[in-house]
Amino acid sequence: YRISAPDLETRKLRVSAWHSSALLQPDRPLGELEISLTSAQLDCREARWFRFRAPAEPAASELQLAHRKYIGEVTLSLKYVTAGSVSITDIRQVASRGELRVWIKEARNLASGRLGAVAADPYVKLCLLPVPGQSGGLASKLRTPPVRRSCSPVWNLVLKFENVSVAELHSRRLELTVWDKYRLVPGTKTCLGCVLLQCDHDGALASSAVSSSLSPSPARQSAESRMWRTVLQRHNVWIDGNFLLREPAPSSDCQ
Numbered sequence: 700y701r702i703s704a705p706d707l708e709t710r711k712l713r714v715s716a717w718h719s720s721a722l723l724q725p726d727r728p729l730g731e732l733e734i735s736l737t738s739a740q741l742d743c744r745e746a747r748w749f750r751f752r753a754p755a756e757p758a759a760s761e762l763q764l765a766h767r768k769y770i771g772e773v774t775l776s777l778k779y780v781t782a783g784s785v786s787i788t789d790i791r792q793v794a795s796r797g798e799l800r801v802w803i804k805e806a807r808n809l810a811s812g813r814l815g816a817v818a819a820d821p822y823v824k825l826c827l828l829p830v831p832g833q834s835g836g837l838a839s840k841l842r843t844p845p846v847r848r849s850c851s852p853v854w855n856l857v858l859k860f861e862n863v864s865v866a867e868l869h870s871r872r873l874e875l876t877v878w879d880k881y882r883l884v885p886g887t888k889t890c891l892g893c894v895l896l897q898c899d900h901d902g903a904l905a906s907s908a909v910s911s912s913l914s915p916s917p918a919r920q921s922a923e924s925r926m927w928r929t930v931l932q933r934h935n936v937w938i939d940g941n942f943l944l945r946e947p948a949p950s951s952d953c954q
Contacts, residue, residue, distance in 0.1 A: 894945065
C-alpha cells in the first residue's frame, strides 16, 4: 500500500479469512479482525498472533461486498451549476434550470476481456435515467472519447447535463459505465464496470452497484451518499469522489 506515515496512523487494517466455496456459490467468511495502525504497532518488528473474531451477522454482507472481485476504480468530480451561473450557448434555449457537470478524470486497474491480456480501449458513458416508477423524463446519455490501449486511462473531460433542476435530480439516477470500444463480434460491446448514484425511495441518497445482490455497506453508503447529497446542496463547487467499479447487470439501462 502506497501511503504516507501520518495518513497511515489514521487508518485501520482489516484482515479476514474466507472459505473458497464451490463454483457459482459465494465465498463464506470464517473470521475477521481490525488492527489500529499506531506507532507502537508499526514499530514492532516481531511476528505476533492476533485472535480472529467470528463475523457478526449484520456485517456479513459488508464483508462479502469487500471481498467481491476488484475490477478497477474511477475518479470523478460532480458539480451542480445553478441557473444564474449557466452561460446559455444554444440560441434556441431561452433560460436554463441548471446543469449537472461531471468531470471524468481517470480510471485505474481496468480489466480486459481480450485475448492475450491486451489492454482495452476504454471510454465512459454517462446516463441520467428516470427512477423506475417515477416520472423523471427521458434518459440522457453522454460519453467520452476512448483512450487507446490503457488499463489506467486519463480522460480529464467535463460532460454536462443541461437544463436540469435539483428537484428533478432527486427523481433521477446517474449511471456511469466504462466500455471497451473494441468489438470482437460486430454488434456486441464489453462493459468493464459501472457505478450507480441515485436517491432511494425515502429521499435519502444512496449509491449502489447496478448488479449487486448485496446492499452496499453502511460505510460505503454513508461516504457515497454524503458526496451526492453535497452535490445537490452545495452548488457551483466541485465535489470529488473515487468509486470502485462493479460488474454490470445484463439488464443495465445504459447500453
